[in-house]
Amino acid sequence: MTQFYARHKRTTLAIATAVAAGALLTTGMTTGASAQNAASPSGAAALAAAPVQLSAAARTALIQKADANTAATAQQIGLGAKEKLVVKDVVKDADGTVHTRYERTYAGLPVLGGDLVVHQKPGKTETVTKATTKTIKVASLKPQIAVAKAEKQALTAAQAAGSEKTAADGARKVIWAGNGTPTLAYETIVGGLQDDGTPNRLHVITDAATGKKLFEYQGIENATGTGKTLYSGTVSLTTSLSGTTYSLTDASRGSHKTYNLKHTTSSGTGTLFTNTTNTWGTGAASSSTTDVTAAADAAYGAQETWDFYKSTFGRSGIKNDGVGAYSRVHYGSSYVNAFWDDDCFCMTYGDGDSNTHPLTSLDVAGHEMSHGVTANTAGLNYSGESGGLNEATSDIFGTGVEFYAANSSDVGDYLIGEKIDINGDGTPLRYMDKPSKDGGSADSWSSSVGNLDVHYSSGVANHFFYLLSEGSGAKTINGVSYNSPTSNSSTVTGIGRAKALQIWYKALTTYFTSSTNYKAARTGTLSAASALYGSSSTEYAAVAAAWSAVNVS
Structure with a gap:
């Protein structure tokens, strides 16, 4: 489970999800795969190394081909006789490069931390990114303890x-x-x-x-109607009509549904929100178990997150398979948290203090569903530095969702959880320009960062992303003032949020593994920048400078 907040003694709150220290190994594999190319989501010419949107049939064909060749692939990349590969996912770039993500087994047993990605560029020598470079071998398969x-x-x-x-x-x-x-x-x-x-x-x-x-x-990580939301104002919601009854079912986005748990901690779905009219919520908070406003916020958050991933990266849903997750609101009584659970493939939101402060703001929704994206791509282990990268990934893409939505009631910013007032004094939960302003997060890397709670070790990557996007120093963006320092007193020039998002997504989906740490994240994002923009590009240099500015080398 990945929670939005970390708690000291279950009282102090902060945001949450996975492991990655990838190493590149060169092999002689030259197998190819045919699949459907697509234009970039925005309609502009796609970057050569940008992922393309695959049809369901093309994606299935790539997976089936990889699955049929797992034995040959395992041999070609030097795995042992007892090791087998299991295909997890596949991504194809505009230039034809195919990135196939595998889990593996040893003597029939799952190898946790043995995941890897094979990068196949047509007609060229391939590379492999591994979660571990250790040889998978044990002396005995017989346990010595019961x-x-x-x-x-x-x-x-x-x-x-x-x-x-x-x-x-x-x-x-x-x-x-x-x-x-x-x-x-x-x-x-x-x-x-x-x-x-x-x-x-x-x-x-x-x-x-x-x-x-x-x-x-x-393992716990969180018809067009009118939604009168608490945090995002009046918005349009895609709903479904059956007879004379509307429901919060979005058939255009993988049939995402929003359910009511009515202040229980049930592990089930709860009750689907339905209505005789196509207006949802009042725009005000209510402690009632029948309150619809929180559901309107949750449905809007799911809708905008789906559209952000589709428009920005060509990703169709959390698993990139066109299937929607579902959302549950009114979890527990005065529950001050939200979480993603990959097992149920669902987001869950508490109602906060006095059941009148639901954690259903736009950036929280984007954060939680992005934990699902991480779980179904790099699978970053939720502990140590990889856990901090997992949390930061959700903060980064949650921020991306907020800017993408361009909602005048909740403008895009580099503050996390600023709408839900979790601290009770109007301050946000996190600050990406200077993470330490929250009193616990790290502005830059040190050897002790991995010992912090993952919600606070995430500050290093959050700060990197802000610097890469906007640069260092004082500035005002959408009416919010920022002043971002650097650990090495350097001046960093940003490349813009759009390019920074592409680099982070590329790294997450093709170069990060379950055990990636901050040093490996630098390597992975540099590989992503090189693939997207070239190793001599301004973007590549900016990635290196931004990591150096947070003491990652």
Whole structure:
């Protein structure tokens, strides 16, 4: 689960989701794949390395071809005899380059942290980006501890977070390759609720020989009608009509639906919002379980996020398969958080203090659904530096959604959560120009950044993105004043938000892996800038300068 806020002792709040330290390996693979090219989403000539929108048939054909060739691919990129590849996703660029993302197994066991991306450029030597460069090999596949010991360890960790579960939801043997030497391990999952009411889906990795806990992370990451929203004013909503009843079902965006949980913590969908008229909400907050205003905000956020990804990157839905997620509002009672859960493929919003401050603002919606994009691309592990990059990715694209929407009631800015007043004093949750203004986030990298909560270690990448987009120093954008410093006292000139978004998306979808850290993120974004604009371009130099300005080299 990826939550919008991090909490100290479940009281102090901050925003949330995944691992990436990619290494490039050269192979001699030259296989190709035919698929449908498309113009850029805006209709302009596509950048050579920009992703194209594939038809469902073309995407399926690429995946099927990659799947049929997994054995040959594994051999060509030097995997061992016991290793097999499993196709996860495929992206094709305008110049014909195909990026195929794989998970892998060893002797039939899933290799956690063994994901990789194969980059196939027609007629040229290929490269591979790996989450780990370690050889996947273990001395024995026979555990030395009983599975019950691993389950007990996971239950203890889950109960410390508030879960009342007395049994694990399941455990399986895996190869853990997330850090260090690949190890035979158990992955145990425990459900229930955390102590603030957030659903719990704790994954605990236990060494199957010694019983030592190796890693843990949370798996919960958040007809045209008129919506009278709380945060975005009066907006148009695409709805559905059945007989004489309208519903908050958006058939034009993967059949996204908005449901009412009526202040419960149910794991189900709740009740679909319906109405006899096509007007939704009053524009004011209400603590009632029948309040529709929060639903209007959530539906609008889902709509704008879908359109942002489609228009900006040619991405059709969170999984790029044309299928919509769903949203749930009125979760719990006075629940001050929001979260994405990739297992249910859904966003969930609490109503905040006194059930009158729903966390359904536009940038929160974009943030949460972007956790889904990360989960279905790089899969950045939600811990350490990769977790900070995961959180920052959601902040970056949530900001992109807000600017894209161009809503006069919620103008685009580089502030996160400024509408929901989570601090009670009108201040935003996060500041991208100078992250430390929130009292906890890091402005620049240090060796201790990975020890911070992921909501605060994200500050390094948020600051990088702001500098890359807008540059350093004082300026005013859409009426908001910023003054962005640099750790090396340099002056950074921005390249514009549009190009910065393309570079980050390209890096996320083709160069980041589950274990990417900040050093590898610099490498990945430089690779993305080189692919999109050239290694001698102004954009490439700006990426390098912006990372140096936040002490990442």
